[in-house]
Amino acid sequence: MxxxxxxxxxxxxxxxxxxxxxxxxxxxxxxxxxxxxxxxxxxxxxxxxxxxxxxxxxxxxxxxxxxxxxxxxxxxxxxxPYTRILSSFFDKICSIQRNGKRYRGNLVPLLIQKYGIEVGSPEEGFEFDQIKSFRRFLLFARDTIKYRRPMDPDIxxxxxxxxxxxxxxxxxxxxxxxxxxxxxxxxxxxxxxxxxxxxxxxxxIPRFNESEGHGPTRAHPVEDYFDELSMHMMYEIYKKDFNLFKYDFENPGNKMPVGEIDLDEVHAKLGE
Structure with a gap:
């Protein structure tokens, strides 16, 4: 490998x-x-x-x-994990990529068809219900990670x-x-x-954000995207990420870490 x-x-x-x-x-x-x-x-x-x-x-x-x-x-x-999955949604699902096309070709049409996601369009100023669409995307992300369907999880x-x-x-x-x-x-x-x-x-050093400016801007605070069910799914998918890297699962609005990363623990738990 x-x-x-x-x-x-x-x-x-x-x-x-x-x-x-x-x-x-x-x-x-x-x-x-x-x-x-x-x-x-x-x-x-x-x-x-x-x-x-x-x-x-x-x-x-x-x-x-x-x-x-x-x-x-x-x-x-x-x-x-909360801001990372939101960033993935806005960058990879909602935005037009550097090559002028949608990410992974038929991925967005698949999401629209199977999960009822809306992503808006540049012509309409990317107007759509971001919270509703994100929660449907999260269901799709969970399906790819937990069940490897309708496709393998994306990096x-x-x-x-x-x-x-x-x-x-x-x-x-x-x-x-x-x-x-x-x-x-x-x-x-x-x-x-x-x-x-x-x-x-x-x-x-400038921040190199190659995905900026090609799609919708996040319209709400992070915590507005995650209801109780969404948080449950987040823990189901990213439990190790929250625990090992010391992020606050209980409060999606707190993006800062809440403890120190224990490198020995990371090596022990991820080296199994």
Whole structure:
């Protein structure tokens, strides 16, 4: 299986396990900048050079050797499950993608047909009942994760613990798990633990949000999208994410972590 979703700087200063919808564009650009003194021109997910990625065959033996020997500082980044699934809905389901089309071709028509979701359109200013549609999307996400139907779960809404565990199961160990909500503090700890050819001043780094501006804006506070049934489904799907990464399940309106992440506990529970 190897180390899917793992990126590494060309200088092997640092190794990062990508978690979709958790600041991965910004982190990838920071890694690229740390080696090259400039940002990648475009979406870092499209970069085919200048950074090692597991998806690129030539990078695989280098990443494998580094991770198995824990040669470099290794980290990942997590996000509150409530805001992460909302972001997935608005970015992947409601928005027009960078290629000018809907995400995954027939996915949105399938959701409209089978789950009665509305997504609006650019011509109508993306007007639709966001709360009703989101809750129907959440039912679909639950079906994909729990029952793998009507399709396998997508990486953007599958549990963070699943992404993070592949790294551990195959012999990797994390030195740090950064919270998106305290990004500069966590990322500074990562940078303090490594040596980079080009210095990084985090306060001057832009946020690379490649999905912004191509769809509807969230019209309500986070907590308005989650009623009691939605919260029950969230716990059913993301119980490990809430517990291991110390997020507040009881209050969807509180995006901040409520405790410290115990790295030993993460490695023990996700390495089984």
């Amino acid at each position: 190897g180390f899917p979703g793992t990126w590494m700087t060309e200088t092997e200063s640092v190794v990062y396990r990508v978690v979709p919808k958790s600041a991965c564009s910004t982190i990838g650009q920071i890694m690229y900048y740390s080696d090259h003194g400039e940002f990648f021109d475009g979406d870092i997910h499209d970069a085919q050079g200048g950074i090692h990625k597991w998806a690129m065959e030539d990078s695989q033996p280098l990443i494998t050797a580094n991770v198995k020997n824990h040669t470099s500082y290794s980290f990942t980044c997590v996000r509150n 953007h809404w599958s549990a963070m613990s699943g992404h993070i565990s592949t790294f551990i199961i195959n012999g990797g160990r994390y030195d740090k798990i950064v919270w998106t909500e305290q990004f500069n503090d966590g990322m500074q700890q990562v940078l303090d633990g490594i040596k980079t050819p080009n210095p990084i001043e985090l306060s001057g």
